[in-house]
Amino acid sequence: MTITVDPAPSxxxxxxxVVVTGESDLLDVRSALRTAAEQVRLRLTATTKLxxxxxxxxxxxxxxxxxxxxxxxxxxxxxxxGRGVRAVFADQGPGIADLEEVMRDxxxxxxxxxxxxxxxxxxxxxxTIDSAPGRGTTVVISQWDR
Amino acid sequence: xxxxxxxxxxxxxxxxxxxxxxxxxxITDQVARTSxxxxxxxxxxxxxxxxxxxxxxxxxxxxxxxxxxxxTLVGISPAVAITLVELGVxxxxxxxxxxxxxxxxxxxxxxxxxxxxxxSHDDHG
Numbered sequence: 001m002t003i004t005v006d007p008a009p010s011x012x013x014x015x016x017x018v019v020v021t022g023e024s025d026l027l028d029v030r031s032a033l034r035t036a037a038e039q040v041r042l043r044l045t046a047t048t049k050l051x052x053x054x055x056x057x058x059x060x061x062x063x064x065x066x067x068x069x070x071x072x073x074x075x076x077x078x079x080x081x082g083r084g085v086r087a088v089f090a091d092q093g094p095g096i097a098d099l100e101e102v103m104r105d106x107x108x109x110x111x112x113x114x115x116x117x118x119x120x121x122x123x124x125x126x127x128t129i130d131s132a133p134g135r136g137t138t139v140v141i142s143q144w145d146r
Numbered sequence: 147x148x149x150x151x152x153x154x155x156x157x158x159x160x161x162x163x164x165x166x167x168x169x170x171x172x173i174t175d176q177v178a179r180t181s182x183x184x185x186x187x188x189x190x191x192x193x194x195x196x197x198x199x200x201x202x203x204x205x206x207x208x209x210x211x212x213x214x215x216x217x218t219l220v221g222i223s224p225a226v227a228i229t230l231v232e233l234g235v236x237x238x239x240x241x242x243x244x245x246x247x248x249x250x251x252x253x254x255x256x257x258x259x260x261x262x263x264x265x266s267h268d269d270h271g
Binding site (some may be wrong): 023024026027030031034044045047048049051052055056059105116118119120122123 | 160162163164193195196197223224225226228229232233234235
Protein backbone atom coordinates (compact mmCIF):
# COMPACT_ATOMS: atom_id res chain seq x y z
CA MET A 1 0.00 0.00 0.00
CA THR A 2 2.58 2.53 -1.10
CA ILE A 3 1.48 5.94 -2.22
CA THR A 4 3.96 8.07 -4.07
CA VAL A 5 3.15 11.66 -4.80
CA ASP A 6 5.34 13.19 -7.43
CA PRO A 7 4.61 16.84 -8.03
CA ALA A 8 5.82 17.89 -11.44
CA PRO A 9 8.04 21.00 -11.54
CA SER A 10 5.41 22.92 -13.48
CA UNK A 11 2.94 22.29 -10.69
CA UNK A 12 0.01 21.61 -13.00
CA UNK A 13 0.27 17.85 -12.98
CA UNK A 14 0.41 15.73 -9.86
CA UNK A 15 0.74 11.99 -10.11
CA UNK A 16 -0.22 9.54 -7.39
CA UNK A 17 0.65 5.88 -7.63
CA VAL A 18 -1.13 3.31 -5.49
CA VAL A 19 0.43 -0.12 -5.48
CA VAL A 20 -2.37 -2.66 -5.13
CA THR A 21 -1.36 -5.81 -3.29
CA GLY A 22 -4.22 -6.45 -0.89
CA GLU A 23 -7.79 -5.60 -0.04
CA SER A 24 -6.92 -2.63 2.15
CA ASP A 25 -5.40 -0.93 -0.90
CA LEU A 26 -8.92 -0.58 -2.24
CA LEU A 27 -9.39 2.16 0.34
CA ASP A 28 -6.19 3.89 -0.81
CA VAL A 29 -7.38 3.86 -4.43
CA ARG A 30 -10.76 5.33 -3.50
CA SER A 31 -9.25 7.97 -1.26
CA ALA A 32 -6.61 8.98 -3.85
CA LEU A 33 -9.32 9.31 -6.51
CA ARG A 34 -11.49 11.38 -4.17
CA THR A 35 -8.56 13.66 -3.36
CA ALA A 36 -7.79 14.11 -7.06
CA ALA A 37 -11.44 14.85 -7.83
CA GLU A 38 -11.55 17.45 -5.07
CA GLN A 39 -8.33 19.00 -6.37
CA VAL A 40 -9.86 19.71 -9.77
CA ARG A 41 -13.25 20.49 -8.19
CA LEU A 42 -15.29 17.83 -9.95
CA ARG A 43 -18.97 17.96 -9.09
CA LEU A 44 -20.34 15.58 -6.45
CA THR A 45 -22.02 13.22 -8.91
CA ALA A 46 -18.96 13.11 -11.20
CA THR A 47 -16.78 12.44 -8.15
CA THR A 48 -19.06 9.68 -6.84
CA LYS A 49 -19.09 8.01 -10.26
CA LEU A 50 -15.31 8.26 -10.62
CA UNK A 51 -14.60 6.84 -7.15
CA UNK A 52 -17.12 4.02 -7.68
CA UNK A 53 -15.70 3.10 -11.09
CA UNK A 54 -12.21 3.13 -9.57
CA UNK A 55 -13.36 0.88 -6.77
CA UNK A 56 -14.72 -1.66 -9.29
CA UNK A 57 -11.54 -1.58 -11.38
CA UNK A 58 -9.21 -1.87 -8.37
CA UNK A 59 -11.24 -4.85 -7.17
CA UNK A 60 -10.79 -6.43 -10.60
CA UNK A 61 -7.03 -6.23 -10.07
CA UNK A 62 -7.37 -7.90 -6.67
CA UNK A 63 -9.64 -10.64 -8.04
CA UNK A 64 -8.14 -11.44 -11.42
CA UNK A 65 -4.55 -10.21 -11.67
CA UNK A 66 -1.72 -12.61 -10.88
CA UNK A 67 -1.30 -12.55 -7.11
CA UNK A 68 -3.91 -9.79 -6.98
CA UNK A 69 -1.26 -7.22 -7.77
CA UNK A 70 -1.16 -4.14 -9.93
CA UNK A 71 -0.82 -0.39 -9.88
CA UNK A 72 -3.22 2.50 -10.07
CA UNK A 73 -1.74 5.76 -11.37
CA UNK A 74 -3.83 8.87 -10.87
CA UNK A 75 -3.17 12.20 -12.54
CA UNK A 76 -4.99 15.47 -12.31
CA UNK A 77 -5.01 17.92 -15.15
CA UNK A 78 -5.78 21.56 -14.43
CA UNK A 79 -4.60 23.10 -17.66
CA UNK A 80 -5.48 23.04 -21.33
CA UNK A 81 -8.94 21.96 -22.31
CA GLY A 82 -10.30 21.66 -18.78
CA ARG A 83 -10.02 20.16 -15.34
CA GLY A 84 -10.09 16.43 -14.96
CA VAL A 85 -8.80 13.24 -13.40
CA ARG A 86 -7.21 10.41 -15.33
CA ALA A 87 -6.51 7.02 -13.75
CA VAL A 88 -4.62 4.06 -15.17
CA PHE A 89 -5.30 0.59 -13.74
CA ALA A 90 -2.52 -1.77 -14.80
CA ASP A 91 -1.76 -5.36 -13.95
CA GLN A 92 0.50 -8.08 -15.25
CA GLY A 93 -2.21 -10.69 -14.90
CA PRO A 94 -3.36 -13.38 -17.32
CA GLY A 95 -5.04 -10.82 -19.56
CA ILE A 96 -8.40 -11.05 -21.29
CA ALA A 97 -8.84 -13.13 -24.45
CA ASP A 98 -12.21 -11.76 -25.54
CA LEU A 99 -12.59 -8.10 -24.68
CA GLU A 100 -15.97 -7.80 -26.36
CA GLU A 101 -17.31 -10.56 -24.16
CA VAL A 102 -16.18 -9.01 -20.85
CA MET A 103 -17.50 -5.60 -21.87
CA ARG A 104 -20.98 -7.06 -22.24
CA ASP A 105 -23.40 -6.64 -19.35
CA UNK A 106 -23.86 -9.78 -17.34
CA UNK A 107 -20.62 -11.48 -18.27
CA UNK A 108 -18.51 -12.61 -15.32
CA UNK A 109 -15.81 -15.17 -14.87
CA UNK A 110 -15.35 -14.57 -11.17
CA UNK A 111 -18.73 -15.35 -9.68
CA UNK A 112 -19.68 -11.70 -9.33
CA UNK A 113 -22.52 -9.87 -11.02
CA UNK A 114 -20.48 -9.22 -14.14
CA UNK A 115 -21.16 -5.50 -14.05
CA UNK A 116 -17.64 -4.36 -13.16
CA UNK A 117 -16.22 -3.43 -16.56
CA UNK A 118 -19.32 -2.40 -18.53
CA UNK A 119 -20.71 -0.68 -15.43
CA UNK A 120 -17.49 1.27 -14.85
CA UNK A 121 -17.46 2.35 -18.48
CA UNK A 122 -20.88 3.96 -18.06
CA UNK A 123 -19.72 5.93 -15.01
CA UNK A 124 -16.85 7.84 -16.59
CA UNK A 125 -16.37 10.22 -19.52
CA UNK A 126 -13.58 8.22 -21.14
CA UNK A 127 -12.78 4.52 -20.87
CA THR A 128 -10.22 2.49 -22.77
CA ILE A 129 -9.16 -1.08 -22.15
CA ASP A 130 -6.14 -2.84 -23.53
CA SER A 131 -5.54 -6.49 -22.83
CA ALA A 132 -4.25 -9.67 -24.37
CA PRO A 133 -3.56 -13.14 -22.96
CA GLY A 134 -0.21 -13.16 -21.17
CA ARG A 135 0.22 -9.41 -21.46
CA GLY A 136 -1.88 -8.16 -18.56
CA THR A 137 -4.65 -5.60 -18.63
CA THR A 138 -4.61 -1.82 -18.65
CA VAL A 139 -7.74 0.26 -18.18
CA VAL A 140 -7.63 4.03 -18.51
CA ILE A 141 -10.51 6.19 -17.29
CA SER A 142 -11.01 9.94 -17.25
CA GLN A 143 -13.59 12.19 -15.67
CA TRP A 144 -13.90 15.86 -16.64
CA ASP A 145 -15.61 18.82 -15.16
CA ARG A 146 -18.39 19.93 -17.46
CA UNK B 147 -46.13 -11.62 23.79
CA UNK B 148 -43.01 -9.48 23.59
CA UNK B 149 -42.27 -7.78 20.31
CA UNK B 150 -38.62 -7.41 19.43
CA UNK B 151 -37.01 -4.00 19.10
CA UNK B 152 -36.30 -2.03 15.98
CA UNK B 153 -32.64 -1.85 15.07
CA UNK B 154 -31.07 1.21 13.52
CA UNK B 155 -27.66 0.49 12.02
CA UNK B 156 -25.55 3.38 10.76
CA UNK B 157 -22.73 2.56 8.36
CA UNK B 158 -19.96 5.14 8.42
CA UNK B 159 -16.78 5.85 6.53
CA UNK B 160 -14.89 3.90 3.90
CA UNK B 161 -15.21 0.16 4.46
CA UNK B 162 -13.14 -2.51 2.79
CA UNK B 163 -14.83 -5.68 1.57
CA UNK B 164 -14.02 -7.65 4.70
CA UNK B 165 -15.47 -4.96 6.98
CA UNK B 166 -18.68 -4.92 4.92
CA UNK B 167 -19.07 -8.68 5.30
CA UNK B 168 -18.32 -8.47 9.03
CA UNK B 169 -21.04 -5.88 9.47
CA UNK B 170 -23.45 -8.09 7.52
CA UNK B 171 -22.72 -10.95 9.89
CA UNK B 172 -23.06 -8.78 12.98
CA ILE B 173 -26.40 -7.35 11.94
CA THR B 174 -27.76 -10.80 11.14
CA ASP B 175 -26.60 -12.12 14.53
CA GLN B 176 -28.08 -9.11 16.27
CA VAL B 177 -31.47 -9.58 14.58
CA ALA B 178 -31.57 -13.22 15.67
CA ARG B 179 -30.41 -12.45 19.21
CA THR B 180 -32.84 -9.61 19.85
CA SER B 181 -35.76 -10.99 17.79
CA UNK B 182 -35.80 -7.63 16.06
CA UNK B 183 -38.85 -6.95 13.96
CA UNK B 184 -37.36 -4.21 11.86
CA UNK B 185 -33.92 -3.11 10.79
CA UNK B 186 -33.06 0.26 9.31
CA UNK B 187 -29.66 0.40 7.67
CA UNK B 188 -28.49 3.98 7.17
CA UNK B 189 -25.90 4.16 4.39
CA UNK B 190 -25.72 7.96 4.14
CA UNK B 191 -22.32 8.01 5.85
CA UNK B 192 -20.75 5.42 3.55
CA UNK B 193 -17.92 6.79 1.42
CA UNK B 194 -18.55 4.36 -1.44
CA UNK B 195 -21.50 2.20 -2.40
CA UNK B 196 -20.16 0.08 -5.25
CA UNK B 197 -21.41 -3.20 -6.71
CA UNK B 198 -19.82 -5.28 -3.96
CA UNK B 199 -21.31 -3.25 -1.12
CA UNK B 200 -24.68 -3.22 -2.90
CA UNK B 201 -24.58 -6.99 -3.34
CA UNK B 202 -23.78 -7.58 0.35
CA UNK B 203 -26.57 -5.18 1.40
CA UNK B 204 -29.08 -6.99 -0.83
CA UNK B 205 -27.97 -10.29 0.67
CA UNK B 206 -28.31 -8.84 4.17
CA UNK B 207 -31.88 -7.75 3.45
CA UNK B 208 -32.73 -11.30 2.25
CA UNK B 209 -31.21 -12.89 5.34
CA UNK B 210 -32.96 -10.49 7.69
CA UNK B 211 -36.24 -11.34 5.95
CA UNK B 212 -35.61 -15.05 6.51
CA UNK B 213 -35.19 -14.25 10.19
CA UNK B 214 -38.67 -12.76 10.22
CA UNK B 215 -37.77 -9.08 10.22
CA UNK B 216 -38.08 -6.30 7.66
CA UNK B 217 -34.98 -4.44 6.57
CA THR B 218 -34.99 -1.06 4.89
CA LEU B 219 -32.03 0.79 3.41
CA VAL B 220 -32.11 4.50 4.06
CA GLY B 221 -29.92 7.44 3.17
CA ILE B 222 -29.01 6.78 -0.46
CA SER B 223 -28.08 10.21 -1.83
CA PRO B 224 -29.02 11.36 -5.34
CA ALA B 225 -25.38 11.05 -6.48
CA VAL B 226 -25.19 7.49 -5.18
CA ALA B 227 -28.57 6.65 -6.74
CA ILE B 228 -27.44 7.87 -10.18
CA THR B 229 -24.17 5.97 -9.80
CA LEU B 230 -25.88 2.71 -8.83
CA VAL B 231 -28.33 2.91 -11.74
CA GLU B 232 -25.60 3.62 -14.30
CA LEU B 233 -23.44 0.91 -12.80
CA GLY B 234 -26.29 -1.53 -13.38
CA VAL B 235 -27.13 -2.27 -9.73
CA UNK B 236 -30.90 -2.30 -9.37
CA UNK B 237 -31.46 -3.18 -5.67
CA UNK B 238 -34.89 -4.12 -7.01
CA UNK B 239 -35.82 -6.43 -4.14
CA UNK B 240 -34.62 -4.09 -1.43
CA UNK B 241 -36.92 -1.72 0.45
CA UNK B 242 -35.47 1.76 0.52
CA UNK B 243 -36.48 5.06 2.04
CA UNK B 244 -35.05 8.54 1.75
CA UNK B 245 -33.92 8.82 5.36
CA UNK B 246 -34.29 7.12 8.75
CA UNK B 247 -37.51 9.00 9.57
CA UNK B 248 -39.19 7.98 6.31
CA UNK B 249 -37.87 4.48 6.81
CA UNK B 250 -39.56 4.23 10.23
CA UNK B 251 -42.84 5.49 8.77
CA UNK B 252 -42.62 2.85 6.10
CA UNK B 253 -41.85 0.06 8.56
CA UNK B 254 -44.73 1.10 10.83
CA UNK B 255 -47.09 1.12 7.87
CA UNK B 256 -45.93 -2.37 6.92
CA UNK B 257 -46.41 -3.55 10.48
CA UNK B 258 -49.83 -1.96 10.87
CA UNK B 259 -50.89 -3.58 7.63
CA UNK B 260 -49.76 -6.90 8.98
CA UNK B 261 -51.52 -6.33 12.32
CA UNK B 262 -54.83 -5.50 10.67
CA UNK B 263 -54.58 -8.62 8.51
CA UNK B 264 -54.15 -10.66 11.67
CA UNK B 265 -57.05 -8.90 13.34
CA SER B 266 -59.42 -9.62 10.49
CA HIS B 267 -58.23 -13.23 10.55
CA ASP B 268 -59.16 -13.45 14.23
CA ASP B 269 -62.59 -11.99 13.51
CA HIS B 270 -63.33 -14.70 11.03
CA GLY B 271 -61.80 -17.44 13.13
